[in-house]
Amino acid sequence: MSETTTHLHQCTVCEAACGLTFEVKGREVVSVRGDAEDVFSHGFICPKGAALKELDADPDRLRQPLIKRNGRHEPASWDEAFEAIDRGLRPILEQHGNDALGFYLGNPGAHNTSLVTYNAALLTAFRNKNRFSASTVDQYPKQVATALMFGGGLSVPIPDIDRSQWMLMLGANPMASNGSLFTVPDFRGRARKMRERGGRLVVVDPRRSETADIADEHVAIRPGTDALLLAGMVHTLCDENLVALGRLEEWTAGVEEVKHAIAAFAPEVVAAQCGVPAETIRRLARELAAADGGCVYGRIGTTTTEFGTTASWLVDVLNVLAGQLDRPGGAMFPKAAAFAANTRGKPGKGGGVRMHRFSSRVRGAPEVFGELPCACLAEEIETPGEGRIRALLTIAGNPAVSTPNAGRLAKALASLEFMVSVDIYLNETTRHADVILPGLSPLEQSHYDVIFPQFSVRNWARYSPPVFEPPAGSLPEWQILLRLTGILTGQGPKADVDALDDTIIAMQVQSAVGASDGPIAGRDADEILAALEPLRGPERLVDFQLRTGAYGDGFGADPEGLSLRKLIENPHGVDLGPLAPRIPEVLRTPSGRIELAPEMVMADLARLADTLDRDTDGMLLVGRRHVRSNNSWMHNLPMLAKGPVRCTLQLHPDDAAARGLENGALARVSSRVGSVVAPVEVTDAIARGVASLPHGWGHDEAGTKLEVAAKRPGTNSNVLTDEMALDPLSGTAVLNGIPIEIEAVPGL
Numbered sequence: 179m180s181e182t183t184t185h186l187h188q189c190t191v192c193e194a195a196c197g198l199t200f201e202v203k204g205r206e207v208v209s210v211r212g213d214a215e216d217v218f219s220h221g222f223i224c225p226k227g228a229a230l231k232e233l234d235a236d237p238d239r240l241r242q243p244l245i246k247r248n249g250r251h252e253p254a255s256w257d258e259a260f261e262a263i264d265r266g267l268r269p270i271l272e273q274h275g276n277d278a279l280g281f282y283l284g285n286p287g288a289h290n291t292s293l294v295t296y297n298a299a300l301l302t303a304f305r306n307k308n309r310f311s312a313s314t315v316d317q318y319p320k321q322v323a324t325a326l327m328f329g330g331g332l333s334v335p336i337p338d339i340d341r342s343q344w345m346l347m348l349g350a351n352p353m354a355s356n357g358s359l360f361t362v363p364d365f366r367g368r369a370r371k372m373r374e375r376g377g378r379l380v381v382v383d384p385r386r387s388e389t390a391d392i393a394d395e396h397v398a399i400r401p402g403t404d405a406l407l408l409a410g411m412v413h414t415l416c417d418e419n420l421v422a423l424g425r426l427e428e429w430t431a432g433v434e435e436v437k438h439a440i441a442a443f444a445p446e447v448v449a450a451q452c453g454v455p456a457e458t459i460r461r462l463a464r465e466l467a468a469a470d471g472g473c474v475y476g477r478i479g480t481t482t483t484e485f486g487t488t489a490s491w492l493v494d495v496l497n498v499l500a501g502q503l504d505r506p507g508g509a510m511f512p513k514a515a516a517f518a519a520n521t522r523g524k525p526g527k528g529g530g531v532r533m534h535r536f537s538s539r540v541r542g543a544p545e546v547f548g549e550l551p552c553a554c555l556a557e558e559i560e561t562p563g564e565g566r567i568r569a570l571l572t573i574a575g576n577p578a579v580s581t582p583n584a585g586r587l588a589k590a591l592a593s594l595e596f597m598v599s600v601d602i603y604l605n606e607t608t609r610h611a612d613v614i615l616p617g618l619s620p621l622e623q624s625h626y627d628v629i630f631p632q633f634s635v636r637n638w639a640r641y642s643p644p645v646f647e648p649p650a651g652s653l654p655e656w657q658i659l660l661r662l663t664g665i666l667t668g669q670g671p672k673a674d675v676d677a678l679d680d681t682i683i684a685m686q687v688q689s690a691v692g693a694s695d696g697p698i699a700g701r702d703a704d705e706i707l708a709a710l711e712p713l714r715g716p717e718r719l720v721d722f723q724l725r726t727g728a729y730g731d732g733f734g735a736d737p738e739g740l741s742l743r744k745l746i747e748n749p750h751g752v753d754l755g756p757l758a759p760r761i762p763e764v765l766r767t768p769s770g771r772i773e774l775a776p777e778m779v780m781a782d783l784a785r786l787a788d789t790l791d792r793d794t795d796g797m798l799l800v801g802r803r804h805v806r807s808n809n810s811w812m813h814n815l816p817m818l819a820k821g822p823v824r825c826t827l828q829l830h831p832d833d834a835a836a837r838g839l840e841n842g843a844l845a846r847v848s849s850r851v852g853s854v855v856a857p858v859e860v861t862d863a864i865a866r867g868v869a870s871l872p873h874g875w876g877h878d879e880a881g882t883k884l885e886v887a888a889k890r891p892g893t894n895s896n897v898l899t900d901e902m903a904l905d906p907l908s909g910t911a912v913l914n915g916i917p918i919e920i921e922a923v924p925g926l
Contacts, residue, residue, distance in 0.1 A: 194356035240616035260671035284575020319486030326776035329766030335509035344472030349479020353388035402915025403452035408492035409443035414463035432775030471507015516723035528766030551909030640751035810874035825892030
């Protein structure tokens, strides 16, 4: 009989990045609990973390490649799979060029060290324009706004909740999500402590969400009008002489321009459109200005709207003008240990970010951070002509469920000449793939969190070795991506993975030693490469980034600094301290100042003003989150799927009664692009004139292998989202505030 052993590993499901303890017997996880000694999460765990046991053991999780033969997916060897990919892609690329291949990167890639590091290598080696990701149905408006204001797309100010006295939260539900662009394990506990020290939490949301339930105040708003409410608050600060930048005045440009541009958005003007009384808007602005450490935070309910970028910009305009940016208790910039662009290069000044460098072929939608809007993917596949997408590579993504007008995209995917998916499931998207390449279980690979320390409420670093050895004959994702890189760059299906990996690290080292500043500037590249031996793959990249990062050992320059070895010696993580003021050091704008009035966003205010006279009648659809769900990829686990049906259409009692609907009745919901049927949940937790369906469901498609999810498939809300409705600055789809009609389904 195998003995029970204990292993530590990070949860890789959501952004909270909690440390977990696994009790293991043989190849089986016996129990999962929070790591009480973890320096960051301190033992917190939610149902998603506990469900990693079932994800690891899921019989539907793919463990070897599949090739579609005669319309059916059949097991194949790795060599067979890569040879099939080379045969399928090479003629398309040779005849039609690189833009004939499209890429789609999904949300799980941000939680996987192999994918987040080697996706970049793949896309750097293979140059083309047709790149898409889940970012344009999620957070890009915030990244665009912060790139324009602070010079970097990941320089997002985070609420310093552990010291805050007042917080305004819009379109966010961290009680369910555990934070988003806000890495905050145990939000409930942190919010409770804030209130115990006299702090105040105000939630703005069309729904009385789980977070609104624990808040001091809930402000119901008309969906999609957050930018108007925020503009009214900025107007109040300016109108009532409450602008007080403090020490940031020296580092801020554009204050007068903002004051002039915001003149049309008095609270008394915007109140009717957003459904919030003018006096409430003014009071919220006054409370922010008066707080001894306060902040404004907006998330997906503000970003996935037609004014996502402008709303995201206004959040930080408020933080700056009220003197709440870059101060304890306000909105602050984390300082990550590795992979953070805002800790590298010359501090306080940089090249900024260039966007809108090219447009999509069919619609002319803007490029942002090298990507096109995923709402354009279907038309780029369907529309003939030069640059048409004829083949597609999806990596850990399910766009057939997660992107707008899902019905149209599903038909477009079926029409592709060739498709490859890197994924652990045969799902609504990968069922269209000619070849599926599965990676490992999260517990079969090491993990260093690349992304989320950059959005964290406290600075920390942690490395997790694998809990289990990978099965014989399996491939980790980083090797899968390097073999795909070999195919796409003409090296064939048996490219030398070690040589490609050596090239990647050599390029990073050469760049660092050749820089004019930095911890290893001027050092010998061969010396640095030798110091990284015998590491390979993600571990080598992580070690290099740690040692040249903000707390690194500089390859001997600071013997007390961080390295991968030091993290291995500290399995519960290394605490790097509370958030600290970083302006001007964090800035990477060409001017070296906070650009409060970016031309692109200021021009968008005219479009916002045009909405002030809109008709406020009619039903609007919004999404919602649940703590037992994460987009489309956690519905096949019994632990998370059990309990009450969660994919319901929430309606206010008055709206339900007007349509003859009761709890459990079926309603047809229709938009410009489609219609779905969903069970009704009548609740006074949602405002009149608003309906809510959760995102990521619709697991009833033929050709998938998701046994648990198929028993409770739910309704795909993205059948209703309009692929033509975008925030024009970021290219992000409008997923909240969708005009809909609702009617009872007769005879059911």
